[in-house]
Amino acid sequence: MNKIIVVGSGMAGFGAAHRLKNNGIRPVIYERSSYYGGHTASFRDSSGFLFDLGPHISFTKDPRIQELLARFVDNKYDALQVKLDNYWRGLRLTHPVQLHLNGLPKDLIVEILMDFVKVHSEPTPPIANYEDWLIASYGRKFAELFPMQYTRKYHLTTANNMSTEWLGPRMYRPSLEEMLRRAELQAQEHHDAWLRAKAESDNIRKRAQADIANAHKYALETFAGQLLPVRDSLEAALTADNATLDALRRGVELTLKQLDGAFDKFAIKEVNPVGEKFDPHKHQAMTTVESDKAPNTVLHVLQKGYLLNDRVLRPALVTVAKAKER
């Protein structure tokens, strides 16, 4: 019987142990932490919340591994088609950036593409470390701006300090043709989006113009509707036979009430400022008259004014007091 020890209970350790078990070997896993799972460990706190050390997202496209992981979680998982962005100096760039240069400053795109063409038109230099691989794959400009900086942040070391055997399919390496085709496709998509946006804004403008025209046309509709009963009353008064002066007067008073009701509904207010201080915004002085009243007091209203929604529809025509000459 083979005695095998697996060091570490992370994905790699458990993966190795699982494979060994399937081959009839029961390994012993040694783990230095007090919990198992390595970076995939989860912890439940006293209130029942489950905290994951890292997100449990699998990016694998390998159906065997997909099936294996699904089985481990009793097929309770969500499949997501995510659209990833890279946040870089205030820009949001679609992932992987090497295929979506379009969000970058124009001069930088040209520099990156020229670099890319240069490294791909020269014989591939010997690759001693990850930095060499990055420069040979993407050109120096892109390598230094993106993956080499990310490497310092994520792996806490520089790319020239890292080997390349871990890379596998992790870093996408587009060909020049793919980059150019993608750029062409993006230009086409942007052009289409621009055409759609233009058509939409044209439609909105046309709709707004029609709305404004209709608003002008029918603005008076409701107000005019309120005036119709007033007209009916006036007509009725004229057709009344043998009406006494009193009856006519009462009819006119009722009709005036109807009109006042319509004015109220549409916020038309009377301006009748006798005794108030002259207000040039609402009153129009026809003349000044010497008076015992305080100067600038409205003495008479020759014609009432009106406000529509507090805006002057017609100023009140008034006479205003001035001090008596001695």
Ligand SMILES: Cc1cc2nc3c(=O)[nH]c(=O)nc-3n(C[C@H](O)[C@H](O)[C@H](O)COP(=O)(O)OP(=O)(O)OC[C@H]3O[C@@H](n4cnc5c(N)ncnc54)[C@H](O)[C@@H]3O)c2cc1C
């Ligand atoms: C924040 C974060 C988020 C991540 N998110 C994802 C993700 O969403 N999807 C994804 O696919 N990958 C993700 N990864 C990467 C993924 O977690 C790792 O690639 C994977 O867990 C590595 O597994 P591993 O077994 O090699 O290492 P680890 O998970 O690190 O396990 C190593 C284990 O070995 C133990 N150990 C180390 N030295 C010894 C020793 N001398 N003796 C005994 N035991 C030892 C450690 O304690 C640990 O338990 C993430 C990584 C991080 C850091």
